[in-house]
Amino acid sequence: MVLWTKLQQQKAALLMWIQRQETLIMVLLAVVIGVLAGYVALLLRFAIEWVSLFWTGERTWEEAFANTPWYIFLIAPTITGLLVGWIAVRFLPGGELRGVTGVLADMVERRGRIHPRQLGTETAGSALSIGGGASLGREGPTVALGALIASEIGHRLGMTEQQLRILIGCGVAAGIAASFNTPIAGALFALEVILADYAIATFSPIVIASVLATVIARSEVGNFPAFTVTEYHLISAWEIPAYIVMGAICGLVATVMIKSMAPTRKYLAGLIPDRRLRPAAVGFVIGVMGLMLPEIMSIGYGTVGSMLLEQINPHIMGLIVPLSLFLGVLLAGKLLATILCASGGFPGGLFGPALFMGATVGALFGDLAHNFSPSYSESYGAYALVASGALTAAALQAPLTVMLIVFEMTADYHIMLPLMAACSVATLVTRSFGRASVFTEALEERGIESHWSLEQSWMRAVPITRIPWRAIPRVSGHAKLGELKQVYTGSGKGCVQVVDDEGLMIGIVTFADLQNWLIDPALDEIVVAAEVANRNVAVISEEGSLLEAITVLDRETFEQMPVVAADNPRKVLGMLSRNAIFSTYHKMIVKHGEGERV
Known part of the structure; x- marks a missing residue:
């Protein structure tokens, strides 16, 4: 038990050190991801050739057209179709998106967390499909495999969402670079298509991963372009x-x-x-x-x-x-x-x-x-x-x-x-x-907006605790309406929290809730605060993020929102204003839109 506790403490200390040495760690991880993605790209390439060799006797279908029996054209894609159908239903029962599309979906919906089981299904399924004659390409699966490796490494090391995005970009760049022998284009593909981010801190690890994956691929298949072309000439300006x-x-x-x-x-x-x-x-x-x-x-x-x-x-x-x-x-x-x-x-x-x-x-x-x-x-x-x-x-x-x-x-x-x-x-x-x-x-x-994934990751990285909130006055649910009015007008906060005997929130009172009780002063000693309080209150947890706060405010019209304890949604810690939320958002846009760009 003591040994286990020490190991957990050492792991926590290691994770804290990693977070402090972000630049160095990202470069080292880019090296690891570039090497692994390069070898995985080669594995997929050879696996496709092996499947093709099994069906046609040649490493590619083009080499076997003249000598392949007619029934192989029918049997190969049909049987491989049965196999990939079984793999999809068995290991991806929810019909998860795969390939580059799946990577983009996970960047948006799962904060870059890609399920490790897709590593096997992507490799086996793509090799069977393409080697069996399906009219598809190997670059998409290679990109997805690089992203899967990066996601798994980043997740196990406790990386933040922004760090995980960069690592996934490294895996994507490495996949493209290894497929086409094009390290520059691999890096740019990750930046242009996957991340839409050209910050220097993002660019450097991705370039390193792309270069290393290219070196790995060249060591096995040679330094040859994907296609051989003749010398080009522009005959006429026309x-x-x-x-x-x-x-x-x-x-x-x-x-x-x-x-x-x-x-x-x-x-x-x-x-x-x-x-x-x-x-x-x-x-x-x-x-x-x-x-x-x-x-x-x-x-x-x-x-x-x-x-x-x-x-x-x-x-x-x-x-x-x-x-x-x-x-x-x-x-x-x-x-x-x-x-x-x-x-x-x-x-x-x-x-x-x-x-x-x-x-x-x-x-x-x-x-x-x-x-x-x-x-x-x-x-x-x-x-x-x-x-x-x-x-x-x-x-x-x-x-x-x-x-x-x-x-x-x-x-x-x-x-x-x-x-x-x-x-x-x-x-x-x-x-x-x-x-x-x-x-x-x-x-x-599926209604997934990929164009805003970068901005969403920034907003998710800003915790609620970094947005200034203010104290909220409160009254007991048993307090008379007259006392509630005095607290409301005396505080100048625009709202009052109504609590029970344990100090937990019953509801919130704003001017919209009070105005129906202002006509008859006789009600001041009859009606209690619990009757006036609006119990349908949207709240946000102290563990929430700027993105969650903006999402709530987008669908609501109120100007303030209670921040509640993570372990008790009725324990109010403070009040978050719409102005404070969007002020933080604007500062974030300036920081990421101008200060960190190349």
Whole structure:
């Protein structure tokens, strides 16, 4: 017993030391998270290859199209659909959101606390789904796994919500960096999409985690870009308007993708109510589609690479067709397959499919443009590269991140001019239809507002004890109305607490409660305070936060609110005014909005 007490005391002392050495500890934890996330990204990548190898005999589906029996296209996604359906119902019975969407939801609703069981379900489910042919990507699950690791470490070390946010940003950045071999873009993705915070204290640990994850990934798979591309040239200034038009088209395709998710989920849920069978049914449909158009299966990065290098073999069901026709059918097929897989319960990411569809839009547009005006336009590979970034930027609502990803993958500065134009236009077009991205549309469907998660974390970090409250006069519930009036007018506080014999609150009296008793002075010696008191009083615990106080005041009209003891909601400690609450809020906005920004 003595040993256990000493261990608990040492743990408490360690946690206090961690809190005092915040900067050093955050950097050290960023190192740990970067290394772990890098290895987890490799684990998921290899797990997907192992599952693909089991079904097709090759590490990727693209390598196996010619030699894979037709029945594998039907069996693989159907059986893996049954497996992921069972995993989802068994380990995520509440239908929790997964991937990047789940990370964003937990940032808002659970203050960054992500359940550790999702570490296993995310890894196993994503490997089975993508390796089994589901038309999804690996980057989303990799990001979620990095965030899960960071959340678990931060929670076990007793980190505050703001510290936990930074650690999750480290895990997210590490996941993207390890997936694409792009450390700069990984850090920016975490800042732009997950945290929306560019404070120096936030930026430094995230960069460290991103760099280390990249080093880990390069040590195993080599220092190679995600895609090999040809040297880019801007043939004519007239191409810029063409890239702008193509960016608008990418924005429209991204909008269709985003807006189709919710109705498809609703339709599939009504058609197949059993969550265990829904992925299997969708998997069978994907398999049928794959027999006609095998390029839609799994991630499809091999096909993207062929588009960028202009090595596409345009054929549908064994028949050679014009390139434009093939690309148009491929775009429609990949879009439908991705929406079905994402809405039907398959775990996986939408980053990869967005790149695939963007490259397809660009190759189609570039082929038409080059055929129309070969002297004033580059060949379709260049358009595929730019459009892959534009559509992804629009789908993710993260243009800066995607620009950097493409730049780091190509190391070609000349691509930046058309890329910036196309990404900006595509993002604006998609945003004109709403602020939702492929990550946040499911949050909006559930009524979760992700855009305010950073501000909410700041407000939750401000305890009620830091907001000045004042004493409140009180009278006994047995006191006569005349005495109540004297206390009310003499205090000048605008309210009086009515208490019982034990000093606990019966209710609160304000002018609105008193005014009905002012007409007849004869009531002063007849009516007692307990009859006048308003017993329907909204209170806030001393353990509450600024966010909780503002939430209460947003739905109420009163100007003051009692602060009560944590162990007894009738024991009033003081009175909190609306003015004090919003004064604290404004000071917080100034501090975080100006003083801590880069």
